[in-house]
Amino acid sequence: MVAGRQGGKGFSIYWQLGHSFDTILDYFVHVDGSQAAAFPPIALEAYKRSLGNACWYDDYGWWGIAALKAAQHPGLFPDVSPFKAICDTCWATMHDNAPNVWANNKGDPAFAPLQPRVEGGVWNCDWSRPDGCGNRNTPPNLPGHCGGNAQGANLTGIQNTVTNGLYLVLASRLYEATGEADYRTAADREYGFLDAWFDVPDPETSLLRPMGVPIPGRENDVLVRERVATYRSGDWVCGYHPDLCWSGDQGIVVGGMIDRMIVDPGDNKPDSPAFRRAAAILQSVQYVTDQNAGGILQPWTTGQGGDPADYSTGVGVFMRYLLYADQRNAQMRTYTRSTAYRKLIEANVKSVVNAPIPDGLVPLTNSLAILVAGIVMLKA
Template identity: 25%
Template sequence: MKRRTFVRNTSLFGASLFSLPPLMTLSNCKPEVPLKSLLKKQALLSFWRFTEVWNFKDFWKRGNTFDACLVFVDALQNQWPDDSDVIEIQKEVEKMLKENLEFFHSYDPGKLWADDFGWWGLMALNARKHLLKIGNIELANAYLKLSTDLCWEYKKKTAYDNSDEGFPVLHGCRNGDANGESKGVKNTVTNVLLFLLSSRIYRCLSEEDIANGDKYLDMAYRQWLWFDEWSNLKDYEYLKKLTTEGVLVQERPMAFVEGSTYIEKIHPPWAEGWIWSGDQGMLVASLIDILAIADDLDDYLKRTNIYPDFDTGTFKSKINNLIKKLAKGIQNGLIANSDGIIREAPCYSSFGPEHGRDYLAGRGIMVRYLVQDEIKKHLNIDMTDNISKTFEAIWNTRDIATNQFKPEFTTAENDKLYIEQFRQLWGLADDVYEWNLDKMKEKNKFGVCQSIGLDVLGATIRSLNEN
């Protein structure tokens, strides 16, 4: 089906979908075929709307939203590999990737921030996978080069703290600018991006039998040590326990003690108890990545004599235990008991006017990682029904005329119940119900909101084969 033909019919078709009974969840839908058919139609409408709003000028958001698109299209291709509509989407994505590379190179990299490079580096690796599938090797190689030679190198050279001045934890990654004019803070998102980017580049190179992966393995391990040391410092509750079961990682490690280098409350404004959903998913993904390469890590540490006493068994056990604790924290803390929908933690620092536009995408990012096959098998939770209910809410609150998804897709009544649920589990919560996006351009907002829907819809589609 040609794009123009399809777009002409979206409004009428979208209205017909909206008039159907509420979306059937994966757990109660029988027979299977009608659900697959419905999801495919929703996927087509959602994607073509994304093509209308993705081309906005906001660097990190554009990198992240396109990563959501790539993972979503991969789910479509896995489910309907020979479908003509899906093949048409793959071709459209190829065109978009060419434009995206031009967009990246239009920026002065010195003016970008450390986390910008993380988002684009991860997107570039998924772009490579997509392009290799469709046979565009030249563009695939260009995206690998972007990930390794530009994104990773900038984070290593300008953001990673090689000094011995960090207290109570050495090293880690600062969210400063590439020119070095602002050092920035060592928040969670910047550090988990370097952790995940390092491990994913290493795995990409290993799987393709490309040499020179040691430096990425080394950095992945360094970042693990930074997170591990913080988790061992119980007094600071960087990994904070819920009152029931599980832990969640806070958005920034803070230590208000004499000599501490972790006391900065700005860039962006910090508040006690602040957590972000995106951090949770990316940290779990990073841990599972380094678990997958534990044997390679063992060989590297002993071969280089960096840590000759490294014990693989102890390492794997510790990682597995932490993964399960985080998974339980996500299940208990970021899913509402009232409606089963995945939520953002009620923290004003995420929702507020200063940086609400930056943290809006977190729910989609978390789901994007947690539903990957390799990750799901390590978790002690099943979010299949919650993901289905979340997409149902996203779909049923969309703008019917355009199939544009919205920032809020839950009811105020259930939001109030969730805030109280979170407060009892976490000890702190803000009474926030809506994202303050006054400082966000409309097209940027549309692109980010559509990417959240693509993340959750892609996860729903991936779950089809499990039922």
């Protein structure tokens, strides 16, 4: 996600429409499916209308995940085949390109400083695209360079958390749905990449930001940083800020860890790395939200990034994946149904119910995600 994709209050932005569709599907599945059968033409028109705005590889992850969810509910929709086709197209676009950016450029000595520190991840964009997504006529993201464009280029052609997290989620869920080995290979490769970055021992460069929570037993609480920190050379990745953690990334990575425990049942136990990381992230989000925002979830859990038109989505993304963790892993309910999380969800539901109906796709989606989570998770 990057700056420069605003317009029409979100109703023409490709990835935001996919993100919103994902939340609408949760409403149909968990709350009320009575109007679901009439919704496919709306979703398909939005997909086709906005497809020309797709630019970054994470864009396809949002729609791929949502379309897969729609395709898995034939009882809601008269014909799910268009959604299966969208999912397949989005996966092919993401999988055929995002993991190969370094491989496509490593023969050019100008890009040598950008060799990744860890093999196996994905990039949000190519480094030499002619359409403005990645091309700056000079190698982007060279240390101290940022492609010559301080606003946009620091998001160009890097291994950010959102793209890697969405890729893990989509690969894992496609494997769960089909059992096909290629999806499992992709999911394993991506999980290995994230696992390596999570285990970087230096607290300033690990993908996990230690929280230092002063509560006994919570010393290992962490949040996920917005992007990887360094190249293999040790130089900083352009735009890396060690304190910057987006709420959406917290939800996506929690979802990826839940999916990992489904893909590999051996990881579905409280002492597995996937379980421990999901639990630590959930606890940290609750703690910083309570401490810093009076229980009202914010788009940035720590730090303050730019582009609120895009990153304000973090509230809805996190709430959707919080619900997913709660519904897909009974053991995780120790955290998702805790007294602390009940208070957090109640506070956010009240903030929506007591406020005027918002204007714009992003705030509407945030409100719906909060309300759906509240309806499902506040039940006795």
